[in-house]
Amino acid sequence: MTDVRETALVCLMRILEKGEYSHVVLKEVLEAHEELEKRDRAFLTRLVEGTIEHLYELDYIIDTFSKTKTAKQKPVIREILRMGVYQIRYMDSVPDRAAVNESVRLTVKRGYGFFKGFVNGVLRAVSGNPDGISWPKREDGFAQWARVKYSMPVWITEKLLSEYGEERTEGLLVCGLSERPLTVRCNESRASLEETEESLRSQNIGFQRVEDVPGALLLENYDNPAGIRAFEEGHLQVQDVSSMLVGLAAQIKPGDCVLDVCAAPGGKSLHAADLLAGTGHVEARDLTPEKVALIRENIRRSRLTNISAKVWDALNEDPEKIKSADVVLADLPCSGMGIIGRKSDIKYRLTEASEEELCALQRKILQVVWKYVKPGGRLVFSTCTVFPGENRDNARWFLEHYPFEQVDLKKVLPKRFFAEGEEYYDLQLLPGEKGTDGFFIAAFTRKSDT
Numbered sequence: 001m002t003d004v005r006e007t008a009l010v011c012l013m014r015i016l017e018k019g020e021y022s023h024v025v026l027k028e029v030l031e032a033h034e035e036l037e038k039r040d041r042a043f044l045t046r047l048v049e050g051t052i053e054h055l056y057e058l059d060y061i062i063d064t065f066s067k068t069k070t071a072k073q074k075p076v077i078r079e080i081l082r083m084g085v086y087q088i089r090y091m092d093s094v095p096d097r098a099a100v101n102e103s104v105r106l107t108v109k110r111g112y113g114f115f116k117g118f119v120n121g122v123l124r125a126v127s128g129n130p131d132g133i134s135w136p137k138r139e140d141g142f143a144q145w146a147r148v149k150y151s152m153p154v155w156i157t158e159k160l161l162s163e164y165g166e167e168r169t170e171g172l173l174v175c176g177l178s179e180r181p182l183t184v185r186c187n188e189s190r191a192s193l194e195e196t197e198e199s200l201r202s203q204n205i206g207f208q209r210v211e212d213v214p215g216a217l218l219l220e221n222y223d224n225p226a227g228i229r230a231f232e233e234g235h236l237q238v239q240d241v242s243s244m245l246v247g248l249a250a251q252i253k254p255g256d257c258v259l260d261v262c263a264a265p266g267g268k269s270l271h272a273a274d275l276l277a278g279t280g281h282v283e284a285r286d287l288t289p290e291k292v293a294l295i296r297e298n299i300r301r302s303r304l305t306n307i308s309a310k311v312w313d314a315l316n317e318d319p320e321k322i323k324s325a326d327v328v329l330a331d332l333p334c335s336g337m338g339i340i341g342r343k344s345d346i347k348y349r350l351t352e353a354s355e356e357e358l359c360a361l362q363r364k365i366l367q368v369v370w371k372y373v374k375p376g377g378r379l380v381f382s383t384c385t386v387f388p389g390e391n392r393d394n395a396r397w398f399l400e401h402y403p404f405e406q407v408d409l410k411k412v413l414p415k416r417f418f419a420e421g422e423e424y425y426d427l428q429l430l431p432g433e434k435g436t437d438g439f440f441i442a443a444f445t446r447k448s449d450t
C-alpha cells in the first residue's frame with residue numbers, strides 16, 4: 001500500500017531541497033500513483049502544497065522550539081518537521097498526536113532513527129505550546145511581519161507596497177494563501193453552454209455562470225478536471241476568467257488569422273480557435289517540443305480543427321509571418337505573481353535579478369513579434385503578474401517604439417473590471433479583487449499606413 005505521507009515527503013524533497021517545480025512534481029507523482037483513492041490524493045496534494053505555501057511560517061515555528069535551526073538541519077528531518085507542523089497547525093482532520101507519531105514513524109522508516117527523539121520533541125513542543133511563539137509584530141514593519149504571516153519574501157512585499165499600498169498588498173497576500181475555484185471555459189463552437197451545463201448537472205457537478213464573460217463557469221468543490229465528461233469530450237477548457245479576457249480584447253472576427261507566439265499549454269490559443277467557430281486559423285507556438293506537446297494534447301482533446309502548433313523561439317524573426325496575422329497574442333513569460341495561489345513555489349524562486357531579466361525578455365520578444373501584425377490588425381500583450389515593470393511600463397515602452405495605437409479596453413471588456421472615472425487603456429487585475437487571478441492586458445492596433 002502506498003504510504004501517503006512518505007510520498008508527500010518525497011515530493012517536498014524534490015521541490016524544496018532539489019528545486020523542482022511543485023506542479024510538475026505533483027502531476028508526475030499523482031500519475032505514478034493511480035492506485036491512490038480520491039481522498040488520499042486530496043490529502044497528499046494539500047499536505048505538499050500547504051507546506052510550501054506556509055514555508056516561512058513553519059520554519060519560524062520550528063526555529064522557536066528547536067536548538068538546531070531549520071537552515072542547519074538535515075534535509076529529510078527539515079522536511080519531516082515542516083510537514084508535521086503543517087499538519088498540526090492547518091489540518092483539522094489530523095489529531096496532533098497522529099501528526100507527531102506519523103512524523104516519528106517516517107523518520108525511522110527513512111533510516112534516520114537516531115533523530116526520532118528530536119523530531120518527537122520538537123513536534124510535541126509545537127503542539128503543546130501554541131501560545132509560546134513570539135510572532136513578529138505588524139507595527140514593527142509590514143514586510144517583515146508579512147514574511148512570516150503570509151510566507152512572502154520581504155523584497156516582494158516591499159515591491160508590492162510601493163505600487164499598491166498596504167491594504168491592496170495584504171489582499172494579494174491573503175489571496176495567495178486562499179483556495180481558488182476551478183474556472184473553466186466552454187468551447188461553445190463544440191457544444192452550447194446549455195448542453196455543457198446539462199452534462200455537468202448529470203454528473204452532479206455544481207457550477208456558477210460568470211455572467212459577463214461568455215462561456216465562463218466556476219466549478220464548485222472541484223479542483224481537477226479529470227473525470228469530468230464534458231472535459232474529456234473537449235467541451236471544457238480549464239482557464240481563469242482573467243485569461244479569457246485576452247480573447248475578448250483581441251476582438252477576433254470570423255476568418256481571422258491568429259498567431260500566438262508563447263502559447264503553451266494553449267489556453268488562449270484554444271479560446272481564439274473557439275471564437276473563430278471553425279473559420280480562420282490559429283498557430284500556437286512555444287519554445288520547446290515538450291511545451292508544444294502540451295498544446296497538441298489540448299488541441300487533440302478539444303477536437304478543434306482550425307488550430308495547429310509549432311516549435312518556434314519567439315526571439316527569432318520568422319520572415320514568412322511578417323504582416324500576416326490579424327491578431328498576434330503575446331502572452332509573455334513573466335514572474336507569475338498573479339497565480340501564486342495556484343503555484344506557491346513561484347514566490348521563493350523569484351529574485352529581483354530574475355524579475356528584471358523577465359522585463360527585458362518581454363521587450364526582446366515584443367521587438368520581434370510586432371512585425372507579424374497586419375496593418376489594422378491587433379497585438380494583445382498580457383502577463384499573469386502584478387509588477388508594473390513587466391506590465392504597464394513595457395506596454396508604454398511598446399507604444400513609444402512601434403507603430404501602434406492603444407485599444408481602450410473599457411470599450412471591449414466587461415465594465416466591472418474598471419473603476420468609475422479612472423482613465424484606463426490597459427487593465428491590471430490583482431488576485432481575488434474581481435474574482436480572478438492577478439493579470440495584465442494591453443491591446444494595440446497597428447496603424448494602417450505602416
Ligand SMILES: C[S@@+](CC[C@H](N)C(=O)[O-])C[C@H]1O[C@@H](n2cnc3c(N)ncnc32)[C@H](O)[C@@H]1O
Pocket residue numbers: 243261262263264265266267268269285286287288291312313314315331332333334384
Ligand atoms: C505565460 S506562459 C503562456 C501561457 C499560454 N499563453 C496559455 O494561455 O496557456 C508563457 C510561455 O512562454 C513560453 N516561452 C518562453 N520563452 C519563449 C520564447 N523565447 N519563445 C517562445 N515561447 C517562449 C514559455 O514556455 C511559456 O509556455
